[in-house]
Amino acid sequence: xxxxxxxxxxxxxxxxxxxxxxxxxxxxxxxxxxxxxxxxxxxxxxxxxxxxxxxxxxxxxxxxxxxxxxxxxxxxxxxxxxxxxxxxxxxxxxxxxxxxxxxxxxxxxxxxxxxxxxxxxxxxxxxxxxxxxxxxxxxxxxxxxxxxxxxxxxxxxxxxxxxxxxxxxxxxxxxxxxxxxxxxxxxxxxxxxxxxxxxxxxxxxxxxxxxxxxxxxxxxxxxxxxxxxxxxxxxxxxxxxxxxxxxxxxxxxxxxxxxxxxxxxxxxxxxxxxxxxxxxxxxxxxxxxxxxxxxxxxxxxxxxxxxxxxxxxxxxxxxxxxxxxxxxxxxxxxxxxxx
Amino acid sequence: xxxxxxxxxxxxxxxxxxxxxxxxxxxxxxxxxxxxxxxxxxxxxxxxxxxxxxxxxxxxxxxxxxxxxxxxxxxxxxxxxxxxxxxxxxxxxxxxxxxxxxxxxxxxxxxxxxxxxxxxxxxxxxxxxxxxxxxxxxxxxxxxxxxxxxxxxxxxxxxxxxxxxxxxxxxxxxxxxxxxxxxxxxxxxxxxxxxxxxxxxxxxxxxxxxxxxxxxxxxxxxxxxxxxxxxx
Numbered sequence: 001x002x003x004x005x006x007x008x009x010x011x012x013x014x015x016x017x018x019x020x021x022x023x024x025x026x027x028x029x030x031x032x033x034x035x036x037x038x039x040x041x042x043x044x045x046x047x048x049x050x051x052x053x054x055x056x057x058x059x060x061x062x063x064x065x066x067x068x069x070x071x072x073x074x075x076x077x078x079x080x081x082x083x084x085x086x087x088x089x090x091x092x093x094x095x096x097x098x099x100x101x102x103x104x105x106x107x108x109x110x111x112x113x114x115x116x117x118x119x120x121x122x123x124x125x126x127x128x129x130x131x132x133x134x135x136x137x138x139x140x141x142x143x144x145x146x147x148x149x150x151x152x153x154x155x156x157x158x159x160x161x162x163x164x165x166x167x168x169x170x171x172x173x174x175x176x177x178x179x180x181x182x183x184x185x186x187x188x189x190x191x192x193x194x195x196x197x198x199x200x201x202x203x204x205x206x207x208x209x210x211x212x213x214x215x216x217x218x219x220x221x222x223x224x225x226x227x228x229x230x231x232x233x234x235x236x237x238x239x240x241x242x243x244x245x246x247x248x249x250x251x252x253x254x255x256x257x258x259x260x261x262x263x264x265x266x267x268x269x270x271x272x273x274x275x276x277x278x279x280x281x282x283x284x285x286x287x288x289x290x291x292x293x294x295x296x297x298x299x300x301x302x303x304x305x306x307x308x309x310x311x312x313x314x315x316x317x318x319x320x321x322x323x324x325x326x327x328x329x330x331x332x333x334x335x336x337x338x339x
Numbered sequence: 340x341x342x343x344x345x346x347x348x349x350x351x352x353x354x355x356x357x358x359x360x361x362x363x364x365x366x367x368x369x370x371x372x373x374x375x376x377x378x379x380x381x382x383x384x385x386x387x388x389x390x391x392x393x394x395x396x397x398x399x400x401x402x403x404x405x406x407x408x409x410x411x412x413x414x415x416x417x418x419x420x421x422x423x424x425x426x427x428x429x430x431x432x433x434x435x436x437x438x439x440x441x442x443x444x445x446x447x448x449x450x451x452x453x454x455x456x457x458x459x460x461x462x463x464x465x466x467x468x469x470x471x472x473x474x475x476x477x478x479x480x481x482x483x484x485x486x487x488x489x490x491x492x493x494x495x496x497x498x499x500x501x502x503x504x505x506x507x508x509x510x511x512x513x514x515x516x517x518x519x520x521x522x523x524x525x526x527x528x529x530x531x532x533x534x535x536x537x538x539x540x541x542x543x544x545x546x547x548x549x550x551x552x553x554x555x556x557x558x559x560x561x562x563x564x565x566x567x568x569x570x571x
Contacts, residue, residue: 045461120478125461129469130476142470170470174462249478250508251554 025049025162030110033187034196036223039110041124041182046175048183051162054338056180058158059173061337064148065128066094066138073131073177076103079335082266083107083184089277093137100136100241102277105270107186107263107329111224117259117275119230120249125178142170149173186265186329187223194323195223201323208320211313215289218302219261225324230258231300234293238276245275256298266330268322282321286314365435368405368447368529370424371571372398372432375536381426388540393490393500395535398426399473400484401453401466403514405436408446409525421453423466423473424533433528440525447521447529451565452483452514458507480507480553483514484564486535492544500544504560506553513553513561519570530571537567 028048032039046052059065063072076091077083083106085091091099101117115121121130131137132145149155149168156166163172193199201209212220221227230246237243237257246255259275273279279288290307293299309317329335372379374395382394402422407415415437425431457467458480473482482505489498506513521529541563550556 042461116477122459122479123461126469126474126476126479129474133476146470169464170468171462171464174469178461251511 024164025051028053028183030183030185033185033192033223036187037111040113041110041178043182046125046178048179049162051158052176052179053183055155055158055162056176056178057335057338058155059177060180064152065132065140065145067140067144068094070094071138073128074337076131076137077106079330079337080269081105082186082269082330084270089272091137093131093134094139097136097139099134100243101275102272104262105266106181106184107265108224109184110182111228112226113228114260118245118249119260124182125174127181128174128177145173146170184329184335186326188328189265189326190323191320192223192326202319204316204319205323207313208316208318208323211309211317212320215307215309216264219300220264225264226261229261230255231261231302232257232259232296232298233261233289234295234299234303235259235274235276235278235288236292236294238278241276243275254298257296258298258300264321265324266326268325269330282318283314286317364439366407366437366439366525366528367433367435368402368449368531370402370432370434371530371532372424372426373532373534373536376532376534379426379535385536387536387542387544389543391490391492391539391542391544393488393492393539393544395426395486395488397485397487398424398533398535399482400424400451400533401473401481402434402449402451403453403457404448404450405434406448407437407444407525408448410443410445410522413442419465420449421457421466423471425471437525439527442525444521444523444525444529446518447531447570448516448518450514450516451568452505452561453481453507454514455507455512457481475503475505475552478553481505483561486538490544490548493548494545495548500548501551502549502560503551504557504564506557508553511553511555511558513557515561515565517565517568519568521570532569532571533567534569535567538563541566 026049028050030039030043030048060073063069063075065072071094076085078085084103089102091101091103093099104117109115109124112124115124115127116130121127129142132140132142146168149159155168159168159172160166162176190199194201219227219229219231219233244256246258247253268282271281273285279285286309289303290309293303374385379395379398382396384392384394386392400423402424403420405417405420417436422434423431453467457463462469467481473485474480475482482503484502484504486502488500490500491498493500504513519531523529547556550560
């Protein structure tokens with residue numbers, strides 16, 4: 001009996017302890033826009049809190065994650081460019097080392113099943129391991145990141161706000177970064193306002209929208225503007241890069257030259273385009289689809305029929321693509337460099 | 340503040356009590372890393388059955404999903420059963436599983452490697468922490484087994500061989516399920532040998548010396564690797 005009492009007091013104390021840990025973090029609710037599909041990301045395993053998000057935001061903008069403290073996530077994923085980089089075709093990392101691919105825009109990641117151009121990464125939380133440890137990106141070891149953050153008074157405070165104690169672990173770092181990146185939601189472009197009947201397209205945009213639905217939407221599927229599948233859109237392979245895309249992961253010949261269909265949200269801001277950054281601007285992208293397809297056995301069947309667009313069609317289509325720019329996303333103060 | 344202090348003191352004793360309990364009366368599975376039935380010495384020269392002279396520098400391997408079946412048909416399944424055996428850390432080769440008892444054990448089941456669900460479950464901790472160096476970054480997924488060392492048969496940089504075996508996507512799902520029938524009382528530890536000689540005797544190091552990605556070759560190695568395990 002005595003023993004029983006001891007145990008229940010102990011349990012009570014432990015429960016009080018839990019109450020402590022839960023109370024100080026402020027939950028954030030991830031809102032799914034009307035008529036959008038259910039997110040893929042499992043929020044139950046990483047409940048978003050204000051404190052966790054702020055920790056992630058600090059980490060995202062902090063070059064402390066790189067070996068020589070020169071490169072942050074934002075170096076390649078800048079908010080002004082819808083979280084990609086614009087100045088070069090292939091990403092540039094530590095000491096100016098060149099990567100093999102163009103950076104991807106970080107947007108609506110909660111709805112992605114696979115990450116990277118070849119879908120090699122299977123969960124948003126483990127994605128940062130890639131740039132952190134890649135010798136041409138941040139070239140750092142995860143255990144060093146843990147040590148550096150543990151030594152920083154600023155981060156000890158941020159970790160204890162987010163998790164209830166100061167302990168830094170790779171799991172906590174990765175989950176916090178995911179809390180920030182998963183919140184990068186863009187759903188307030190002119191297109192979205194039109195869909196919500198809060199605005200209307202110009203005639204030009206409307207014509208462009210119809211052309212888009214006829215020629216592009218089978219892969220760049222609304223409302224995310226990506227089917228989240230792997231396709232070969234007829235881009236001529238760059239001999240110097242030898243990048244087969246999805247085949248690297250599946251080893252299946254059918255996946256040769258297939259890449260993840262990228263979203264077209266904020267597309268006006270995210271050039272140069274394609275996984276190798278080989279296409280400079282949107283008119284050139286349309287030229288690619290109408291006149292410059294590289295025919296290979298894995299070319300997606302949606303593109304085997306020639307797409308014809310006259311000059312006016314092209315202008316209309318581009319006007320529509322520009323209506324996918326979401327200013328309130330780009331300028332959202334919550335996503336900017338933390339001060 | 341005071342409340343927090345008291346609570347951590349209690350928590351401390353609670354954990355202490357838990358761990359004390361673990362040690363005294365728990366049944367463990369002990370793995371024994373060997374070369375030709377003798378305890379493996381790291382960086383020691385061996386000759387394999389395939390006639391390769393070699394030294395082993397690293398052996399690391401995940402054991403998961405440990406299950407014990409008793410002859411009364413009851414089954415014990417370990418929760419959160421993910422364990423990294425690491426040649427740098429001899430203690431990691433002994434895994435406490437459940438309470439000792441007088442029951443008869445009829446079978447032990449475990450996996451070499453990590454199952455596909457865990458492979459897509461995001462950032463994990465403990466033995467599954469990616470810091471342990473058993474995780475691929477560019478293609479998410481755990482390395483089930485790492486065997487590294489040197490052999491003059493390898494015409495590679497510094498004569499190194501490196502085997503990183505893993506993969507969770509079909510048809511290259513490399514995890515191996517092992518089952519060993521036993522007939523022993525649960526009052527004493529279970530001993531499983533891992534004989535590296537059996538791994539290398541299936542292999543010509545001059546031809547196969549660097550496998551670092553999931554795929555066909557990794558599947559072959561995974562199949563060899565389960566021949567190393569035997570019940571002692």
